[in-house]
Amino acid sequence: MNAIRLIAKGVLIEGVRRREIYAVVLVSVLLIGAVLTVDFFDIEGIEKFYREVALLVMSFATAATAVVLAARQLPREFENRTIYPMMARPVSRLQFLLGKLSGVLLATLFCLAIFMAVYVAGTLWLGHRIPWALFGQYVFLQLLMMTIVATMSFWLSMVLNLDAAISIAAVLYLSASVLSSLVTYIFPDLTTVGRYLLTAFVYLVPQLQIFDLSAKATHGTDWPPLSLATMAMLTAYAAVYSSGFVGLSLLAFRRRSL
Amino acid sequence: MNAAARESATPLRSVGLVGRGVLLETVRRRELYVILVFAALFLAGVLVARAVGIPNPETGTFVLNLGLTLALGAAHVLAILTAARQIPAELENRTIHPVLAKPLSRAEYLLGKWWACTATGASTFFVLAAIAWIAVPKLEDYSPPMLVQTFLAGVLSLALVAALSLLGSILIPHAMNVVLVALVVWFGHTFGGFVVARAAGGVFAGFARWLMAYVPNFNKLNLVARYTDGIGPLPPGEFLVMTLYVTICLAACFAASAFAFDRRRL
Amino acid sequence: MNGAYWRIPSLAAFLLLPLLAGRVRPNDYEASRRDSQTAIERRNRTAIAAILGGVRTSMADMMFVKTEVYMHNGVAYMPHLNMDALSQRGEVVADDHDGHDDHDEEAYDPEFPPTVIPTAGKDFRGIVGELERRVRPWDDPDRPHIHTSGIELLPWYRMMTISDPTNVRAYQIGAWWLKGPKPEEALGFLKEGIANNPRAFQLPYLAGQIAAKLAKGENGETDSARTAEAWEFFDAATALMMKERPEGYDRDHPENFPGWSEYKEEDARGAVRFAVYFERDHGSRDAAIEKAVRYSEFFGGDGVLDRLARRLENED
Numbered sequence: 001m002n003a004i005r006l007i008a009k010g011v012l013i014e015g016v017r018r019r020e021i022y023a024v025v026l027v028s029v030l031l032i033g034a035v036l037t038v039d040f041f042d043i044e045g046i047e048k049f050y051r052e053v054a055l056l057v058m059s060f061a062t063a064a065t066a067v068v069l070a071a072r073q074l075p076r077e078f079e080n081r082t083i084y085p086m087m088a089r090p091v092s093r094l095q096f097l098l099g100k101l102s103g104v105l106l107a108t109l110f111c112l113a114i115f116m117a118v119y120v121a122g123t124l125w126l127g128h129r130i131p132w133a134l135f136g137q138y139v140f141l142q143l144l145m146m147t148i149v150a151t152m153s154f155w156l157s158m159v160l161n162l163d164a165a166i167s168i169a170a171v172l173y174l175s176a177s178v179l180s181s182l183v184t185y186i187f188p189d190l191t192t193v194g195r196y197l198l199t200a201f202v203y204l205v206p207q208l209q210i211f212d213l214s215a216k217a218t219h220g221t222d223w224p225p226l227s228l229a230t231m232a233m234l235t236a237y238a239a240v241y242s243s244g245f246v247g248l249s250l251l252a253f254r255r256r257s258l
Numbered sequence: 259m260n261a262a263a264r265e266s267a268t269p270l271r272s273v274g275l276v277g278r279g280v281l282l283e284t285v286r287r288r289e290l291y292v293i294l295v296f297a298a299l300f301l302a303g304v305l306v307a308r309a310v311g312i313p314n315p316e317t318g319t320f321v322l323n324l325g326l327t328l329a330l331g332a333a334h335v336l337a338i339l340t341a342a343r344q345i346p347a348e349l350e351n352r353t354i355h356p357v358l359a360k361p362l363s364r365a366e367y368l369l370g371k372w373w374a375c376t377a378t379g380a381s382t383f384f385v386l387a388a389i390a391w392i393a394v395p396k397l398e399d400y401s402p403p404m405l406v407q408t409f410l411a412g413v414l415s416l417a418l419v420a421a422l423s424l425l426g427s428i429l430i431p432h433a434m435n436v437v438l439v440a441l442v443v444w445f446g447h448t449f450g451g452f453v454v455a456r457a458a459g460g461v462f463a464g465f466a467r468w469l470m471a472y473v474p475n476f477n478k479l480n481l482v483a484r485y486t487d488g489i490g491p492l493p494p495g496e497f498l499v500m501t502l503y504v505t506i507c508l509a510a511c512f513a514a515s516a517f518a519f520d521r522r523r524l
Numbered sequence: 525m526n527g528a529y530w531r532i533p534s535l536a537a538f539l540l541l542p543l544l545a546g547r548v549r550p551n552d553y554e555a556s557r558r559d560s561q562t563a564i565e566r567r568n569r570t571a572i573a574a575i576l577g578g579v580r581t582s583m584a585d586m587m588f589v590k591t592e593v594y595m596h597n598g599v600a601y602m603p604h605l606n607m608d609a610l611s612q613r614g615e616v617v618a619d620d621h622d623g624h625d626d627h628d629e630e631a632y633d634p635e636f637p638p639t640v641i642p643t644a645g646k647d648f649r650g651i652v653g654e655l656e657r658r659v660r661p662w663d664d665p666d667r668p669h670i671h672t673s674g675i676e677l678l679p680w681y682r683m684m685t686i687s688d689p690t691n692v693r694a695y696q697i698g699a700w701w702l703k704g705p706k707p708e709e710a711l712g713f714l715k716e717g718i719a720n721n722p723r724a725f726q727l728p729y730l731a732g733q734i735a736a737k738l739a740k741g742e743n744g745e746t747d748s749a750r751t752a753e754a755w756e757f758f759d760a761a762t763a764l765m766m767k768e769r770p771e772g773y774d775r776d777h778p779e780n781f782p783g784w785s786e787y788k789e790e791d792a793r794g795a796v797r798f799a800v801y802f803e804r805d806h807g808s809r810d811a812a813i814e815k816a817v818r819y820s821e822f823f824g825g826d827g828v829l830d831r832l833a834r835r836l837e838n839e840d
Contacts, residue, residue, distance in 0.1 A: 020433035027437045031445075038452060038686065040679045041702055041709040048594070049679035141659070163339065164291040171299060180656065181575040181640055186310060187648050195648070202649050210655040219598035219661060230658045237655070307572055316567040320585075327581045411550070451686045458716075471542030478548045483582070489553050496550065503541070503548045510538035513531035 003091045004099040011103020012110070015069055021111050028061045029118055036122075047128040052218045054122065058115040059142065059214055063173050066108040066146045070153035071165045073100045074253070093253050097246060101154060108146045112139065131217070133225035138213040140231070144238035145211035149173055151245035152206065158252035176208035206241040210234065272362045276370020277377070280344065284378060293382050296332045300325070300386050304393035315397035322400075323486040325390025329383055330412050330482060334443055337379030337416045341423035342436050344371045345519075365516045372420050372512075379416035384409070403491040408481040410497075414504040415479035419443055421511035422474065428518045447477040474507050561693065562782060564588055569603050574640050583684050584691060590680055591697075595671045598661030600640040605671075639665045674701045685713075689720035695727055703734050710734055725764035726788070729795040732757030736798070755802040761795040766822060797828055809836055 015021060032054050040046055077083035086096065116139055123130050149169060156165035183198050190198060211234060216223040226234075284290065304325060312318045348354035358367065387409070419439065426435035441449075450470035457466035478500065481492075492500070567573060568588045577600070578593075580586040592603050641662050647653035656662075663669060674697070681698035684691055695717030703710035714731040721727060732754045739750035769792055770781045778786055796819040804812035816833035820826040 018433075019431050023431060023434035023437060027434070027441065031441070034449070034452065035683070037456070038679070038682060040682055041706050041713070043675060043678055043702070043705065046676055046679050048676045161291055164295050167292050167295050171295075177577050178575060178579060181577060182306060182310075184642050184647060184649065184653070185571060185575055186306070189309075199648065202652055207649075207652050207656070210652060210659050213659055215593075215598045215661050216659070219594075222597050223661060226658060230655065233651070233655060234659070310572050310575065311570075312572070313570055314566050316563045317570045317572060319563075320567040321572065323581050324576075324579070448687045451689070455686045468542045471545040472538075475545065475548075478545075478550060481550055484551055484553065487553070492550055496548075499544065500548050500550060503544050506534075506537045506541055506544065509530075509534035510541075513534040513538075516528070516531055 003089075003095045004102060007086075007091075007096060007099025008102035008106060011069075011073065011100055012106045015103070015107030016110060020068075021065060021107065021114075024061045024065055025111065025114050025118075028057045028115070031057055032118075032122070036126075047123075047126065048218055050122070050126060050128065052214075054119050055138075055214045055217060058112075058119060059212075062108060062112050062115060062142065062146060063149060064170070065111045066104065066150045067153050067166055067169045067173065069107055070101075070104045070150040071157040071169060072162055073104060074154065074157050075162045094250055097154070097249055097253060101151065101246065104150050104154075105143075105147060108150065109143065112142060112146070131225075134213070134217055134223065137226055137231065138217045141211040141213050141234060144234060145208055147242045148206050148208065148211075148238055148245070151242045151249070155245045155249040155252065158249050158256070172205070173208060177212070179205075180207060180209045210237070269363075269366050272360075272366045273370040273373065276357070276362070276367055277372075277374035280340075280371055280374035281377065284340070284374075292336060293385060296382070297385055297389060300329070300389045301393070304390060308393065308395075312395060312397070318395050318397035319486050322390065322394040322396065323482060325394055326387050326408070326482040326486070327480075329386035329390055330415070330480060331444075332386055333379045333383035333412070333416055334419055334476075335440075336382050337375055337420050338423045338436055338439050338443070340378050341371070341375035341420040342427050342432060342439065344375065344424065345427045346432050364519045365512065368424060368512060368515050368519060372417070372424055375420035375424070376413070376417045379420060380413045383412050383416065387412075399488050400485055401488065401490045404481070404485045404489065407491050407497060408485045411479045411481045411500065414501065415476055418474060418479070418504050418507055418511070419476070421508050421515070425511045425515040425518070428515055428522060442474060443476045446473045447475045449473065450475065479504065560783070561785070565603075574600075574602055577640070583688050584693070587680060587684055587694065591674070591677060594677050594680075595674065596663075596669060597672050599663050599669070600661070601637045601665070601669070602640065604637040636665055636668070639663070675705070678702060682713075685717065685720075689716075692717065692721050692724040692726060695721070696730060699730055699734070703737075707734050707738055711738065723764060723768070725761045725768060725795060726791055727761075728757040728764065729761035729791055729798075732761060732795070732798060751802075751806060755799075755806060758795055758799040758802055762799045762819070765792045765795055772824075793823065793826060793828070796822075796826075797832075800829065800832060804832075804836065809839070812836055 032050075035053050036050065040049075074083075077086070087093075091099075120130065152172070153165060153169040156168055159165075160168070183202060187195060187198055213226070304321075307321050312321060345354070348357070358364065391405075422442065423435065423439050426439055429435075430438070450473050453466050453470050454463075457463045491497075564584055565588075568585055573589075578586065578589050580589060588603065592605055593600055595605060639662060641647075641656055641660060642653070643665065644654065644657070647657075649656075678698055678701055681694045681701075684694040685698065688694070695714060699710045699714050699717075702713060711731055711734045714727050714734065717724070717727045718731065735750050735754035735757055739747045739754055741747060769789075770784050773781050773784055773789065775786065775789060778784070778789075796815075800812055800816045800819065803815055813833050813836045816829045816836070820829040820833070823829075
């Protein structure tokens with residue numbers, strides 16, 4: 001446990017010290033701020049616009065941080081040859097991976113926490129109401145989604161080169177909703193084999209759109225929070241896929257000669 | 259390097275060699291995988307679109323527009339990423355010192371990096387756009403000369419984005435550079451519109467319009483919508499003005515980069 | 525490349541860039557397929573458009589999708605709202621079947637459009653589909669759905685006009701939603717639209733209606749400056765409309781006139797009628813009669829104008 005904690009701490013400190021997270025946060029906040037400076041005719045009841053823009057920019061920026069941080073951890077260790085002294089210590093490859101993953105998730109959490117603080121402060125400043133229960137669930141589901149995205153990026157970075165890993169993870173994240181609509185639409189027209197393949201796709205590739213509560217958080221006042229059973233199912237779903245990707249990463253890592 | 263070799267190292271040759279190095283590095287690092295990944299996704303997307311059905315000419319145009327727009331967008335992403343990391347990576351790996359120890363000016367070094375990054379972006383654009391263009395049924399009239407202009411304007415846009423990313427990589431941290439250049443490419447004209455709209459009617463309206471004209475407007479270099487709207491090509495004079503616009507922006511980027519690079523301690 | 529002789533001229537040329545930037549306008553053209561309302565509706569009501577969700581390359585398409593989603597409190601239905609009615613009347617009504625890309629064999633009912641995320645009975649994804657229905661905004665398509673206020677869309681329309689000042693429809697819909705709570709601001713918004721789109725007759729027509737409403741004070745008094753402004757708007761709308769309306773437009777066969785619609789025709793007739801009313805009430809009776817006759821002839825006959833002309837002639 002101590003080894004995992006130490007490795008995670010190293011990743012977190014590196015993530016926090018490098019100016020990249022702050023750059024992303026700053027630019028995102030400036031973008032949202034610039035949009036809000038537009039004269040919207042001094043109309044009441046336009047909080048949906050603020051929520052949508054802010055949550056969209058923040059979700060995207062958090063995902064970008066998670067993907068890039070996770071994908072570059074292992075290739076950089078190999079490229080800079082810093083993995084060799086690490087592996088010479090009594091640290092197993094699983095511990096090493098879990099340490100790296102924990103660090104990435106903590107750095108992502110750090111990024112998300114800054115964003116959410118900005119979002120809450122902005123909402124209160126504008127005098128809008130926050131549906132707290134739904135908002136809390138939104139943040140939790142974002143974290144679950146980022147865990148899957150980070151573990152997936154880890155695995156992809158082990159089997160592909162860095163840019164390809166980042167590209168595929170980003171495409172999967174960005175196209176989650178489109179893929180979901182697509183599979184439900186084309187399913188009835190497929191042959192039996194096609195249907196089996198599509199069903200396999202739905203269960204093999206994580207369906208990230210099921211963690212996206214941003215639309216309900218945007219149109220929040222009329223949507224109740226999710227039930228505990230739903231939250232439990234989503235947590236279990238995220239745990240299964242994240243564990244699967246960690247397992248695949250470990251397999252790829254073990255096969256790699258140092 | 260002996261005297262003869264020194265003499266043969268003309269500026270053009272030096273620029274060519276630096277650029278060749280970038281391209282070889284791109285191949286060595288298997289970065290072409292990204293183009294292949296995008297190409298495969300494109301092909302899959304277009305085939306799915308055909309399978310789902312294109313019931314009317316308007317939808318055909320919509321899919322063609324989307325395909326060409328995504329091709330241009332992906333090429334820009336790749337050009338930004340490639341250009342933005344050239345100098346930081348060379349500084350981090352300390353490979354810049356032996357390169358600049360050769361009879362090569364810093365401006366030539368920058369020019370070499372720039373053309374190779376532009377070429378990488380342009381190749382991506384051509385491959386992806388070709389997939390989209392060939393696979394989507396063309397149910398409305400489109401002007402072939404306009405298609406040529408769309409490609410040429412795309413290359414001009416990629417050249418500008420590569421120069422801007424190289425300039426940013428000398429001045430600001432890597433992540434900030436990538437994010438800022440991306441914002442200029444995709445939201446620069448909207449930002450300019452914001453500022454002009456906010457200043458409209460006030461005493462600074464003219465000043466705001468003048469100032470915002472300095473933000474490179476990549477929207478003006480994207481002719482995809484013009485092509486898919488079935489409009490004819492730009493008259494040669496107008497296309498020439500567009501080329502001049504990019505040339506001035508490019509020259510300014512190089513001048514600023516050269517000034518900043520000269521002052522930078524390696 | 526050695527030496528810095530080229531740098532200063534390059535930067536100096538850049539200082540003059542604004543002089544050149546205004547001349548680079550490759551995307552300023554008319555008769556765009558992209559912004560034709562018929563084309564927008566035809567391409568956005570297809571299966572491929574529904575699958576793509578909010579992924580669009582043009583602001584006009586993006587607003588089409590966003591309007592549908594906002595009016596249904598976030599629920600993604602297959603697009604079904606009548607955008608002509610929305611922009612020209614402010615009415616939120618379902619469109620008929622025309623233009624929809626059918627997938628199901630079942631009959632399409634505009635009052636009960638299918639949702640993009642299918643019902644449990646039609647979703648092969650099991651638990652994944654169930655979770656998506658619970659997490660994303662979703663409602664049973666067999667239940668009647670409620671259309672919410674369009675006020676919340678106003679910032680998007682504002683953003684759209686900033687991003688694309690030539691989008692007439694964005695000014696129209698934005699002003700419709702705005703004129704209820706903020707008529708002065710709606711009028712200002714339309715004036716901005718008119719300045720950016722000097723050939724769109726619908727904008728001065730709508731501006732005239734708002735100015736006419738503003739001219740009538742709460743206590744029955746009339747603001748003469750506002751009245752004159754409204755009159756000017758109606759005259760301007762009439763003049764622009766007469767240039768745009770296709771010659772020989774046949775209301776029984778609107779499909780033969782792709783750039784014109786029944787909604788436009790109604791607006792066109794509305795603009796000239798208001799112009800005649802204002803001439804009658806604030807100008808001269810003879811001029812009103814002359815205009816009523818002339819405009820009626822322009823439309824190939826208009827019952828309202830004909831009756832008005834006869835009534836005015838018989839007033840003596």
